[in-house]
Amino acid sequence: MQAIVHSRYGPPDALELKDIDKPVINDDAVLVKVRAAAVGKGDWLTVQGLPYVARLRYGLPNPKHPVPGFDVAGRIEAVGPNVNRLQAGDEVFGWCDGSFAEYASVPQGQLAQKPANLSFEQAAAVPISGFAALQALRDTGAVQPGQQVVVIGASGGVGSFAVQLAKAFGAQVTGVCSTNSVDLVRSLGADHVIDYTQQDFTRTGRRYDLILEMAGNRSLAHLRRALTPRGRWCWSEDRAVGGSWGPAAPSERSWCRRSWASGCGRSCQSPGERTWLF
Numbered sequence: 001m002q003a004i005v006h007s008r009y010g011p012p013d014a015l016e017l018k019d020i021d022k023p024v025i026n027d028d029a030v031l032v033k034v035r036a037a038a039v040g041k042g043d044w045l046t047v048q049g050l051p052y053v054a055r056l057r058y059g060l061p062n063p064k065h066p067v068p069g070f071d072v073a074g075r076i077e078a079v080g081p082n083v084n085r086l087q088a089g090d091e092v093f094g095w096c097d098g099s100f101a102e103y104a105s106v107p108q109g110q111l112a113q114k115p116a117n118l119s120f121e122q123a124a125a126v127p128i129s130g131f132a133a134l135q136a137l138r139d140t141g142a143v144q145p146g147q148q149v150v151v152i153g154a155s156g157g158v159g160s161f162a163v164q165l166a167k168a169f170g171a172q173v174t175g176v177c178s179t180n181s182v183d184l185v186r187s188l189g190a191d192h193v194i195d196y197t198q199q200d201f202t203r204t205g206r207r208y209d210l211i212l213e214m215a216g217n218r219s220l221a222h223l224r225r226a227l228t229p230r231g232r233w234c235w236s237e238d239r240a241v242g243g244s245w246g247p248a249a250p251s252e253r254s255w256c257r258r259s260w261a262s263g264c265g266r267s268c269q270s271p272g273e274r275t276w277l278f
């Protein structure tokens, strides 16, 4: 099969189109004929081998998984003997290691049936960013109807899902983005949009029950003045591992929370604990 392969960490010119063997599926996995794969920030970081500590998992000195790509949508071609939820011919979407290829081996627990009203391209855009947004809002942020939620980085992969999901949970949503993205974020349903190049969202007088911080790395003191007394702040792991170093390895994705009311409540979730939206 053909696949995008990286044999060393580096910029995109480290990627090559090559003929390689089809993946062999284990007992709990399925073989997916890939119809669409998405590219997100995590892919960019993995190809570069950032943060450096992630190379302990992804391979030293070179990547041990030659094919990058996490988000996948496609049709199942074969199933392992222990697979009981899916069958050949099913149209599915989810996440895996190695979706930038004609075929990917995917554990059945990381896939769901593709809704018929989504194209493969649309479905492939959902898993990593959509679940990060869902976990941050529902599981870590515990968002409730009527709450004030601000999404910093509302125009990005995670933020654009977070705006829509927060609205679906009944929250009043403020999106923070750059000038060029204001119309996009408004079109996603945000009740208020703040252009961070023009205005500091912590100085509008509005207080938030939940701050989702996907970008910006503002100081805690800065953010705290925009929180209600029992407000929650959820940040992406960019901050946890130190700004420009980027997020933790995708398989270690986690969203951490700090409840100011309880002092330092902190929880992290692994991909295995994700639950499906559909």
Ligand SMILES: NC(=O)c1ccc[n+]([C@@H]2O[C@H](COP(=O)([O-])OP(=O)(O)OC[C@H]3O[C@@H](n4cnc5c(N)ncnc54)[C@H](OP(=O)(O)O)[C@@H]3O)[C@@H](O)[C@H]2O)c1
Pocket (backbone or CB within 6 Å): 040, 041, 042, 128, 129, 131, 132, 152, 153, 154, 155, 156, 157, 158, 159, 176, 177, 178, 179, 181, 196, 214, 215, 216, 217, 236, 237, 238, 246, 247, 253, 254, 255
């Ligand atoms: N835990 C998980 O499972 C998981 C999954 C995916 C991503 N993540 C992490 O979540 C974070 C966001 O990922 P992403 O895929 O959404 O990234 P992204 O697509 O690059 O989006 C980030 C957005 O932030 C905006 N931005 C930049 N500087 C800003 C600032 N100072 N204030 C407000 N907004 C600013 C940019 O939009 P403008 O052009 O409008 O400024 C950009 O669209 C990353 O740290 C990523 O590693 C975690």
